[in-house]
């Protein structure tokens with residue numbers, strides 16, 4: 363008797379280690395379940411079965427992998443928690459062993475069970491810590507095929523699979539995050555590259571031409587002076603023209619520098635910088651702007667948070683100018699001891715926010731996406747509310763860091 367028990371125990375350990383060796387090093391959920399199920403079926407000889415996973419949202423169990431069961435059976439066997447045998451196992455977290463499921467009144471879909479010819483049935487929970495992730499079912503066309511030992515063994519395998527499933531979920535989350543990060547990085551590099559191209563183009567198209575004109579005019583002036591017989595009035599007119607070009611070039615350079623580095627932000631702080639931005643971008647295009655600043659006296663938020671809000675304001679205003687056809691804009695910035703909230707509202711034509719779910723090939727959506735990511739990077743959140751015909755409101759909240 364004792365010898366027998368020891369042998370059983372030994373077999374159980376061997377079986378367990380076989381399953382754990384088979385699934386170790388696998389990260390893909392489907393592979394884990396397939397390999398796990400196959401080794402169970404091999405260990406138990408001549409039985410069939412499958413793994414059902416619990417959908418956390420719908421609380422429904424359905425087959426994810428199966429072997430020896432028909433496609434129709436696997437497709438139609440879907441249970442809510444508590445429903446059928448598998449539903450009970452998932453709800454209570456306790457294994458169920460049936461000598462003959464075809465005689466079991468609480469089994470769901472007796473028609474399907476009959477068609478498959480299922481008799482002995484064993485269902486164990488798959489769990490990680492206290493969470494039930496699904497169940498593993500094995501069945502046989504012979505009644506009384508399974509013993510209590512089979513149930514304990516399958517239970518231990520179920521616990522192992524549960525942990526592997528949980529790990530694969532964590533791994534997937536990590537992997538998704540890594541992919542998202544890479545995508546973002548690529549996006550950032552593209553945006554930077556585009557920005558550089560734009561600046562190069564503007565320098566080339568405007569400033570460089572103005573400087574060339576300046577040089578040519580100065581040369582012409584020198585030649586005029588050398589000729590000696592040119593009238594003062596002509597020289598004066600030429601000087602005036604040249605001066606104008608120099609002023610324009612200088613203004614252009616100042617504008618570019620301002621765009622590149624918001625110096626006002628450094629010297630005057632966020633409210634003045636935003637007001638200035640609104641004047642340059644909105645008021646100059648005939649849009650009536652109101653600004654409201656609250657709670658800015660006590661503290662200056664971290665430079666990072668300030669710069670983030672400044673960039674949000676920049677992108678939002680550029681959207682208002684480019685897309686909204688608004689007549690009015692209201693800019694509010696309010697800080698309390700926890701966070702700063704920037705809210706920019708326009709009364710323009712609005713848009714359907716749910717349509718902008720990703721970045722289109724033509725770049726549409728990159729602005730809003732960039733805003734969201736930038737704000738998230740400093741631990742805040744940003745969103746835009748709008749409906750066609752009802753204007754738009756962009757909000758960005760950033761936490762106020764304690765050490766500034």
Ligand SMILES: Nc1ncnc2c1ncn2[C@@H]1O[C@H](COP(=O)(O)OP(=O)(O)OP(=O)(O)O)[C@@H](O)[C@H]1O
Nearest residue numbers: 681682685686712713725726727728729730731754
């Ligand atoms: N204030 C607004 N009023 C009306 N439509 C808007 C407004 N802001 C954004 N939109 C709509 O949302 C779309 C996405 O804006 P987003 O800033 O993400 O991209 P974009 O402005 O098209 O391109 P980018 O900002 O990358 O140059 C815009 O193309 C526009 O259709």
Ligand SMILES: [Mg+2]
Nearest residue numbers: 680681729730
């Ligand atoms: Mg934009």
